[in-house]
Amino acid sequence: MLRIKVTYADRIGRLPKYIFAAIEELKAEKKREGIDLILLGIGDPDLTTPEFIVNELIEQVKRPENQNYPTSMGEQDFREAVSRWYKVRFGLDLDSGKEVTHLLGGKEGIANIARAFVNPGDVVLCPNPGYPVYENGATKLCDGNPYIMPLTKENEFLPDLDAIDKRVLKRIKMMYLNYPNNPTGAIAPMEFLKKASDFAEDNGFFIVYDNPYSEFTFDDYIAPSILQVSENHVEINSVSKMFNMTGFRCGWAAGNSDIVEGLRKVKSQIDSGGSIFIQKAVIKGLDQYTSEKKPEIVQKNMKIYEERRDILVNGLNDMGWKTEKPVATFYVWTPIPEGEKDDMEFVKKLINVGVVITPGVGFGEHGKGFVRFALTQPIEKIKEALERISKVI
Numbered sequence: 001m002l003r004i005k006v007t008y009a010d011r012i013g014r015l016p017k018y019i020f021a022a023i024e025e026l027k028a029e030k031k032r033e034g035i036d037l038i039l040l041g042i043g044d045p046d047l048t049t050p051e052f053i054v055n056e057l058i059e060q061v062k063r064p065e066n067q068n069y070p071t072s073m074g075e076q077d078f079r080e081a082v083s084r085w086y087k088v089r090f091g092l093d094l095d096s097g098k099e100v101t102h103l104l105g106g107k108e109g110i111a112n113i114a115r116a117f118v119n120p121g122d123v124v125l126c127p128n129p130g131y132p133v134y135e136n137g138a139t140k141l142c143d144g145n146p147y148i149m150p151l152t153k154e155n156e157f158l159p160d161l162d163a164i165d166k167r168v169l170k171r172i173k174m175m176y177l178n179y180p181n182n183p184t185g186a187i188a189p190m191e192f193l194k195k196a197s198d199f200a201e202d203n204g205f206f207i208v209y210d211n212p213y214s215e216f217t218f219d220d221y222i223a224p225s226i227l228q229v230s231e232n233h234v235e236i237n238s239v240s241k242m243f244n245m246t247g248f249r250c251g252w253a254a255g256n257s258d259i260v261e262g263l264r265k266v267k268s269q270i271d272s273g274g275s276i277f278i279q280k281a282v283i284k285g286l287d288q289y290t291s292e293k294k295p296e297i298v299q300k301n302m303k304i305y306e307e308r309r310d311i312l313v314n315g316l317n318d319m320g321w322k323t324e325k326p327v328a329t330f331y332v333w334t335p336i337p338e339g340e341k342d343d344m345e346f347v348k349k350l351i352n353v354g355v356v357i358t359p360g361v362g363f364g365e366h367g368k369g370f371v372r373f374a375l376t377q378p379i380e381k382i383k384e385a386l387e388r389i390s391k392v393i
């Protein structure tokens, strides 16, 4: 049979090259050599979904009425639960009919929102380093132009809004912001959010506030919602990190009803929603919240991550690698040690001793010179990783 020649759409060609191939190869080689790799690369919680949520899911999946197609916008009781959560968590009143919509995890919403609002050539402000979906899955796959906002250590990993080229202002359609931030672990003060919101409103665009780490905060820090500043914007969140439910694919978009409506229009043509039984189980989780404080189940998780964070960061500092403790997220973002020249090369060195972390360049060009640790291994493994790292630096 003669094989037909397929050609990708031009937009596929605009996606960046897959830079992790060399790392994947090295990992496979080390595995073949019998080295047990300590995986501190991927931001997927090793802690498990709370038992009461899993039990609820089992009960709900047995019910025939929960076994049919869901609605793309999410079940009424799920949207009401999200709305209740915004009330107790942030003091906001959201109309579950118009201002909340279900997502198959935050990632899907981040990408699909661009389909509803970005025309070819439109500008989308994207933080860099940042979650790659803003630039790629969202903007480039909609033929938009990502405008890079560098997040630098000097500016506490907040974008310098005054530095944005005035010539692009009229073409900006939306701006992605994400605090608590992946990969930097940075948080945004309320004054910054106010400034960003004013800037967006003055220039006629909206903010897509990606907030999946809103509950992943240490000490007494309580992360805000962009909707507390202005309901002109839209916020995306999910239970992936909140309740260790990355595999369940359940999240939401909330805020400005026109934006929510745009997202619904797109999604209703693409997906048929998330399983009803998952949404019902998630309601149980969200209803644990009775105030802005994290419920016990989330606090317990954060205590575990806090201990891991302290052991890792203290350990790195003890060996002379200057590293700061994040106030939020389960990531430790740090410049490569003195004397090292390139984050990718440094990561390869660590894989050689069986420790896998992520090179900063994986989050964009402004991530170069940094690496990211994910605190997704138990303490013994983190200690073992420190032991191995000490042999390299």
Ligand SMILES: Cc1ncc(COP(=O)(O)O)c(C=O)c1O
Pocket (backbone or CB within 6 Å): 043, 104, 105, 106, 107, 108, 131, 178, 181, 182, 210, 212, 237, 238, 239, 240, 246, 250, 251
């Ligand atoms: C910044 C950021 N946004 C969004 C997501 C997507 O999460 P999910 O699709 O599981 O809700 C992640 C996941 O790691 C993330 O780090």
